[in-house]
Every structure is written in structure tokens, then in C-alpha cells.
Amino acid sequence: MGEQDHGFQAERITISYWDALGNETVRHFAANVPDEEIPENIDCPSSGLPAGRDKENPPQIAKLEPYKTHLAYVKERRTEQEAEELLEDALRQLRIRRGTVKP
Numbered sequence: 434m435g436e437q438d439h440g441f442q443a444e445r446i447t448i449s450y451w452d453a454l455g456n457e458t459v460r461h462f463a464a465n466v467p468d469e470e471i472p473e474n475i476d477c478p479s480s481g482l483p484a485g486r487d488k489e490n491p492p493q494i495a496k497l498e499p500y501k502t503h504l505a506y507v508k509e510r511r512t513e514q515e516a517e518e519l520l521e522d523a524l525r526q527l528r529i530r531r532g533t534v535k536p
Contacts, residue, residue, distance in 0.1 A: 443463055443464070444463070444464035444465075445461045445462060445463055445464055446461070446462050446463075446464050446466075447459055447460075447461055448460050448461075448462060448471060448486065449486070449488075450474075450475050450477070450484035450485060450486060451484055451485065451486075451487070451488045451491045452477040452480050452482040452483065452484040452491050452492075453482055453483075453491045453492070453493060453494060454480055454482065455491075456477050456479050456480055456482075456484070457488075458475065458477050458478060458479070458484055460475065473485060473486060474492050482494060483495070
């Protein structure tokens, strides 16, 4: 019994990836995989940061945007004047339904 009895081991290539903290992650790929199918960047399993093939220039940490509320997104899409018009229209329709104002 030996390695021969465990099947054929395909030829493979080894690619190293480094993150911004200097952590190295090694990935193995089949030797017949085209270069364009081997990822340029991966997520480092130890740090969670993006890792690239270039040790000297690892991918930088993406700047995270702070959480935005629904109101913040609405304010990006509407001007103050549009907001006033929409509010007045909604209040007018509400008052009509309640019967406090005639249409």
C-alpha cells in the first residue's frame, strides 16, 4: 500500500496572495486552468481583508460607507421644495378622506 493506491494526483500550480497586514494565503489550482480563471483577489481567511497576488502592493481596504436611514436616501433624491409639495399633497388627501376638507 502506498500513494499509488490512492489515485492519480493532478498537476497543480500554487498561487500566493497577500493582504494589507502582510498575511500570506496559499491557493492551489489545477495546472490546466486558464490564467483568466484564476482570481486576482480573494478574501483572506485569517483577516477577512482582500488579498492580491502582488506582495508589495496588496489591495487596499475598501472605504466603508456609514449606514444610511431611509430618510437619508429620500433626502438624496428630493429637494426641500419637492418634499414640501409631496407632504402638502399627502396631507390634503388625508384631510379629504377624513372629511375635514372638501375636495
